[in-house]
Amino acid sequence: MQQNPSSEPIVSLRDVQKSFGPLRVLDGVSFAVQRGEVLALIGRSGSGKSTALRCIDRFEKVDGGEIVVCGHRVDRPDVDLRALRQDVGIVFQSYNLFPHLTIEQNITLAPCAVKGMATAQARDLARKVLAQVGLEEKLHAYPEQLSGGQQQRAAIARSLAMQPKVMLFDEITSALDPELTSEVLKVIEQLAADGMTMVMVTHEMGFAKGIADRIVFMHRGKVHETGPASILTSPTTPELTQFVGTGNLKS
Amino acid sequence: MSIQLDFPAVLERWPSFLAGAVLTLELAFFATVLGALIGTLAAVGRGSRSAAIAGACKFYVEAIRNTPLLVQIFLVYFGLASLGLKLSAFTVAVAALTINVGAYTAEIMRAGFEAIPRGQIEAAEGLALSRLQIYWHIILLPAIEKVYPALTSQFVLLMLASSVCSQISAEELTAVANYIQSDTYRAFETYIIVAVLYIILSLVMRAGFWGLGLVLFPRRRRLGTPL
Numbered sequence: 010m011q012q013n014p015s016s017e018p019i020v021s022l023r024d025v026q027k028s029f030g031p032l033r034v035l036d037g038v039s040f041a042v043q044r045g046e047v048l049a050l051i052g053r054s055g056s057g058k059s060t061a062l063r064c065i066d067r068f069e070k071v072d073g074g075e076i077v078v079c080g081h082r083v084d085r086p087d088v089d090l091r092a093l094r095q096d097v098g099i100v101f102q103s104y105n106l107f108p109h110l111t112i113e114q115n116i117t118l119a120p121c122a123v124k125g126m127a128t129a130q131a132r133d134l135a136r137k138v139l140a141q142v143g144l145e146e147k148l149h150a151y152p153e154q155l156s157g158g159q160q161q162r163a164a165i166a167r168s169l170a171m172q173p174k175v176m177l178f179d180e181i182t183s184a185l186d187p188e189l190t191s192e193v194l195k196v197i198e199q200l201a202a203d204g205m206t207m208v209m210v211t212h213e214m215g216f217a218k219g220i221a222d223r224i225v226f227m228h229r230g231k232v233h234e235t236g237p238a239s240i241l242t243s244p245t246t247p248e249l250t251q252f253v254g255t256g257n258l259k260s
Numbered sequence: 261m262s263i264q265l266d267f268p269a270v271l272e273r274w275p276s277f278l279a280g281a282v283l284t285l286e287l288a289f290f291a292t293v294l295g296a297l298i299g300t301l302a303a304v305g306r307g308s309r310s311a312a313i314a315g316a317c318k319f320y321v322e323a324i325r326n327t328p329l330l331v332q333i334f335l336v337y338f339g340l341a342s343l344g345l346k347l348s349a350f351t352v353a354v355a356a357l358t359i360n361v362g363a364y365t366a367e368i369m370r371a372g373f374e375a376i377p378r379g380q381i382e383a384a385e386g387l388a389l390s391r392l393q394i395y396w397h398i399i400l401l402p403a404i405e406k407v408y409p410a411l412t413s414q415f416v417l418l419m420l421a422s423s424v425c426s427q428i429s430a431e432e433l434t435a436v437a438n439y440i441q442s443d444t445y446r447a448f449e450t451y452i453i454v455a456v457l458y459i460i461l462s463l464v465m466r467a468g469f470w471g472l473g474l475v476l477f478p479r480r481r482r483l484g485t486p487l
Contacts, residue, residue, distance in 0.1 A: 091388045094388035107380065107397075109401055109402050154483070171387060
């Protein structure tokens with residue numbers, strides 16, 4: 010775990026408020042993620058962990074509080090969304106690969122369209138990031154020709170190709186069976202070993218314990234308990250005790 | 261009672277039939293290309309955050325879909341004339357057909373846009389693509405692929421409906437037929453031939469759209485599965 014108070018955190022949330030209609034989803038959420046740190050957001054369904062993650066990339070607008078991500082004031086209405094999203098990569102539960110494009114085209118699209126990268130260079134990059142997730146041979150396949158685990162690894166590769174400073178993972182293994190889950194988790198482990206800053210919403214407690222530098226346990230829209238991965242084995246609040254005791258209920 | 265059919269008397273006018281058929285196909289081609297463009301823009305416009313743009317597109321679509329094509333043609337024909345614009349019957353016909361088919365295309369394309377899962381757009385936004393880039397790279401082709409059979413039917417229907425352009429003396433297939441039957445007094449034979457020619461034109465158009473589909477949708481060509 011890296012604790013370097015002098016350096017700016019990559020992601021910081023301070024007293025973030027968010028309601029969907031009368032439902033208060035985030036009720037004063039604060040946490041920060043340092044460079045190179047892996048933070049796991051855990052909690053029951055409806056605890057606000059996915060919403061908190063989506064606020065970081067401004068897929069949800071907050072009602073109050075402050076969010077700073079790679080220097081971007083995400084809570085402000087005038088935030089440069091495209092600049093923010095070049096610094097932040099996000100991978101979703103449902104992969105969301107573009108079905109009409111080959112895996113190579115899925116990966117090269119954003120580097121070419123957003124960063125103006127030359128096609129040949131983008132293709133080299135596609136090979137490189139696919140090798141990182143162990144899918145070089147799927148370069149010219151279409152998403153539907155891949156298994157769920159392969160599609161999720163391709164989605165991670167697509168995100169990596171934009172060379173983000175921080176990656177967000179929103180329950181990326183929740184749609185996968187255990188075997189496919191482990192192949193995706195291996196990719197994440199490798200990314201962590203390479204020093205990627207990551208925030209992940211996960212139901213895989215064993216995995217969170219193994220890889221996360223810090224755990225944020227959310228309960229009813231608040232950060233209920235936070236600390237190193239060891240809090241999963243020795244929780245201090247009854248809610249987290251109960252949560253880990255029930256064996257990471259899937260949503 | 262027996263029917264006496266004399267096709268040779270009518271068929272000897274084949275150069276006129278051919279010219280009419282070609283003109284019908286030309287009308288359909290230009291109106292399809294321009295109508296597809298306008299319709300797609302109107303479909304995008306209906307989803308605009310600006311209420312004025314969305315409202316204008318909605319008004320256009322509803323106004324056209326709830327008035328007869330023949331009335332629209334007359335409105336364009338006499339409207340442009342009263343503005344002092346002297347345009348050929350062909351130009352007026354293309355303009356009126358474009359305005360007409362554009363509205364129907366807008367509705368079909370809107371259905372196509374709505375069939376794109378929200379997650380696709382979020383993934384594209386997450387990759388920092390602009391709104392225009394998302395429409396162009398992520399939404400447009402899958403949307404067209406999803407509604408392609410409906411679009412094809414609409415454009416074939418447009419070609420058939422172009423027969424009412426005979427009313428403003430555009431020299432398309434039906435106008436030619438009207439002329440020939442009044443000349444030869446062989447109305448039944450003339451319209452049988454015209455009907456067969458329209459069927460052939462429909463088949464030509466459907467073949468064209470099939471070929472275009474192969475070019476536009478390489479994934480479908482390779483895998484054969486629906487999107």
